Amino acid sequence: MDYHNDLYSKIAQIEKRGDMFDIIGDIHGQATKLKQLLIKLGYKKTDQGFTHNEYKVIFVGDFIDRGPHQLETLAIIKEMIDNQNAYAVMGNHEFNAIGWMTPSAQHPDTFLRKHNAIHHKQHKIFLEQLGHNEALHQYWIEWFKSLPLFLDLAHIRVIHACWDNQCIDRILPYLDERHCLKAQYIEQAFDPTCELFEYCETLLKGKEITLPDGVYYQDKEGTTRHRSRIKWWLKRADTLRKLCMIPDAECIKGLEQKIDINLELYQDKKPVFFGHYWFSGKPAILTPKMVCVDYSAALDSGKLVAYRYQGESQLINQHFIY
Numbered sequence: 001m002d003y004h005n006d007l008y009s010k011i012a013q014i015e016k017r018g019d020m021f022d023i024i025g026d027i028h029g030q031a032t033k034l035k036q037l038l039i040k041l042g043y044k045k046t047d048q049g050f051t052h053n054e055y056k057v058i059f060v061g062d063f064i065d066r067g068p069h070q071l072e073t074l075a076i077i078k079e080m081i082d083n084q085n086a087y088a089v090m091g092n093h094e095f096n097a098i099g100w101m102t103p104s105a106q107h108p109d110t111f112l113r114k115h116n117a118i119h120h121k122q123h124k125i126f127l128e129q130l131g132h133n134e135a136l137h138q139y140w141i142e143w144f145k146s147l148p149l150f151l152d153l154a155h156i157r158v159i160h161a162c163w164d165n166q167c168i169d170r171i172l173p174y175l176d177e178r179h180c181l182k183a184q185y186i187e188q189a190f191d192p193t194c195e196l197f198e199y200c201e202t203l204l205k206g207k208e209i210t211l212p213d214g215v216y217y218q219d220k221e222g223t224t225r226h227r228s229r230i231k232w233w234l235k236r237a238d239t240l241r242k243l244c245m246i247p248d249a250e251c252i253k254g255l256e257q258k259i260d261i262n263l264e265l266y267q268d269k270k271p272v273f274f275g276h277y278w279f280s281g282k283p284a285i286l287t288p289k290m291v292c293v294d295y296s297a298a299l300d301s302g303k304l305v306a307y308r309y310q311g312e313s314q315l316i317n318q319h320f321i322y
Contacts, residue, residue, distance in 0.1 A: 022306045022321075023058045023158060023273040025293030026091065027077075029067020029125070033297055033304040034076060041306060041321055049079035055308070056084075058151065060275035061091020061160040061204075064126045066298040071129055074140060090147035090180075091160045092204040092276065097126065099190045101141045112190035118223055145186075148179035149203055152270075156309060161206040161276040162232050163266055171199040206276060207232045207265075209244070215254035217246045220278075229277070233290045234263050245277060266290065271315050273307060283307075283320040291315050295322065 022041050027034050035050075038057075043050040050057075059077055064070045080086035099113030100123055113119055120127075130137050150159040150168065157163055174185045174196050181189060181200075188194040201208075206229045216226050228244040237243035241255035266272060266289070275294035283305050285291050296302030305322040307315070 020055050020311060021058050021156070021309045022052075022055050023060065023156075023291070023293055023309060024306045025060055025295060025304060026062035026275040026297060027059070027067070027073050027304060028062055028065055028093075028298035029070035029073050029129075030297050030304060031067075031069035031072040031076060034073060037304050037306060037322065041308070043085075048083040049076065049085060051080075051083070051085050057086035057306075058158050058273070059086060059088035060158060060273065060293060061089050061147070062093045062275060062294075063088075063091065064097060065093045065123060066125060068125075070126050074143075078143065087151060088147055089151055089158055089160055090144065090149055090204065094144040094147060095189075095200065095204050097123065098141055098144050098186065101137060102186060102190075105187055106191075112187060118221065121221055145183070146178075146180060149175065149181065149200075150179055152179075155270060155311065155313075157270050157272045159272065159274050160204050161274055162202055163272045163274065164202055164207070164232075165266075165268070167199050167202045171196065171203070174199075206230070211240070211244075212254060212257065215240075215252065217248075217252050219247065232263060232265050233286045236260075236263060269313070271309075271313070273309075283322060284317050285315045288314040288316075 024037065038050045041052070041055070043052045057080060063073050063077055067073065077086065077088060081088060096113055100111060100115070100119065102112045104110045104112055149171070151157065174182060176182050185196060188196040189200045191197055208227045208229050210227050216224055219225050228246050230243050231237070231245060234243070238258060238260060239255065240257050240259060243259065244255065246252060246255070271289050271291065273291050273293060275292065277292050277294050278296045279292055279294060280296055280302070283295055283303070291307050293305045293307055295305045297304040303322040305320060308319045308321055310319065
């Protein structure tokens with residue numbers, strides 16, 4: 001069943017009926033945490049997957065890589081979507097998986113995402129769990145392609161990493177009516193010389209800046225990085241340390257450099273929900289209009305988080321469930 005064909009009409013019907021949404025963060029193959037969270041949220045397992053009388057789930061992407069039960073995670077999510085009990089947007093890990101599996105038309109015998117050591121390390125567990133089953137691998141890649149890059153609903157917006165109105169306006173010609181990447185543009189999405197590459201990087205991986213000379217850090221995989229994601233939801237920042245999202249930032253020299261930047265990147269009335277950023281601690285809203293629901297579920301100590309949206313125009317901390 002291709003639920004995307006009338007995605008927006010069905011969501012509109014849901015909103016008109018007054019149903020509400022549980023927005024769930026990055027899962028990364030943690031099927032046990034997912035089932036526990038759904039049960040805590042009041043969903044019941046039926047022959048149509050997990051269902052709730054009042055709520056629908058919206059998943060923010062990053063279903064695969066890192067965790068122990070990635071195929072089970074995908075099966076749970078797809079079953080809920082097929083039975084119209086959930087919706088989802090694409091995460092950067094699903095996007096990367098498409099590139100890993102898709103041959104390059106421009107460069108024969110290569111793939112859109114390079115099969116180098118760093119990328120293989122990031123993707124290794126998913127490949128192992130597929131067990132060299134090429135048909136199963138292709139099945140899930142085709143399903144990833146059917147995921148929209150964002151949802152712009154009547155009262156809320158959902159995207160994996162960053163909502164940028166200008167970027168979204170510019171990417172629309174590359175998307176179909178469901179906001180999925182059109183097949184003929186997938187190669188461009190992985191080509192750094194194409195504008196589509198930059199749009200996908202922003203929406204699926206977040207805004208970044210190049211760090212000053214001599215300032216760098218090691219990411220979760222141990223890769224040296226000279227660019228940093230930024231806290232695009234801030235109104236302003238006066239130092240690199242406040243602006244950048246860098247692990248163990250207090251140990252890195254050079255981040256105390258003064259800057260004067262006014263961001264104000266999102267000023268619309270609709271609340272925005274996203275994942276991607278590996279937060280920790282007690283879940284809390286970033287602003288009354290912005291919520292990140294990624295609290296590092298891939299880690300044993302991390303939380304799989306949901307925000308229970310009940311129609312409010314100002315988001316509140318009391319609606320987190322984890």
